[in-house]
Amino acid sequence: MTTRRKTIKFKEFMDGSYKSYVPKRKSFKAFSIVTVSPTAMLDPTIITFGGIVLLIALAERYSGSIGMYDAAEKIDKLMGLIFPIGALSFFLWFIFTNPFIAWS
Incomplete structure (x- = not known):
């Protein structure tokens, strides 16, 4: 990185006229509709729901690894139906009932 040096006169230095004009950015206000605290998680x-999903996923993987492919397929089909409905309803419940979310 090269820096360019400029020689200025002492009189210009003392009165500050050597400084180039740098326009300032206009500030603007940004408003947040919903603030979510990390402690809300x-x-x-939420921990119970996540634990149940994790246990079902581990059960599916374990049953597939020991050769119980029929049970793994049934768990997969069940989760393919229940998980999207449960996740959406849980998300809506979390948004509307959590005290850590401030509606402003």
């Missing part, structure tokens, strides 16, 4: 219901 520590809600026991």
